[in-house]
Amino acid sequence: MTPTPPTSPDGPPADEVGVLEGRLTDLWQRSRSSARERARAVHPRLDATAFPLLVVLGRHGPARPSDLGARLYLDRSTVTRQVDALERLGLVVRRPDPTDARARLVELTDQARTSLARSQEERAARWRRSLGEWDPADLARLSELLRRLAEAEIW
Incomplete structure (x- = not known):
């Protein structure tokens, strides 16, 4: 007889969670390895830890550093260091926020926008090639399960 896997009091068997x-x-x-490669494709000296900040700016447009920190779950000092580094590489600029003269917005440069778009197009093509034979229902189910996982109180 096969032993029953241990369970947590409120969830699936412990071995399934593991x-x-x-x-x-x-x-x-x-994903971290891929981010390092994608960061280098955008700029040879771009640190992969700052790459997500570029992606957020590419998706959502100019943002205050505080908003970037909130979206990326980073503290203010980390965002400031990353924005400084990106600015030195010519990938972002800071400009006054038109709605609040005390605040600054961080914005992609044209160079960054072009390089990031090329990187994202290549990545999307790789995803389409790799998942092209998957059943669309499986992709939809996986997306839904990942959404639920992201919303779970385990993070």
Whole structure:
């Protein structure tokens, strides 16, 4: 007889949670490696830790540093260091916020916008090639499960 896997009082068997956590760790490590490659494609001296800030600016447009920190779950000092580094590389500029003269907005430069768009197009093409044979229902289900996981109170 096969032993019953241990369970937590409020959830799935503990070994299933461990497998899920392991899979997420693998995905996280692959994503970090991919971010390093994508960062270098945008600018050879771009640190991968600042790459998500560029992605947020590319998706949402100019933003205050405080808004960038909130979106990326980063503290103010980290955002400031990353924006400083991106500005030195010519990838972002700071300009006055037209709605509040005391505030500044961070904005992509044309160079960054072009390089980031090229990187995102290449990545999207890779995703389409890799997932092209997946059943659309499976993709929709996976997307829904990832949304639920992101909203779970485990982070």
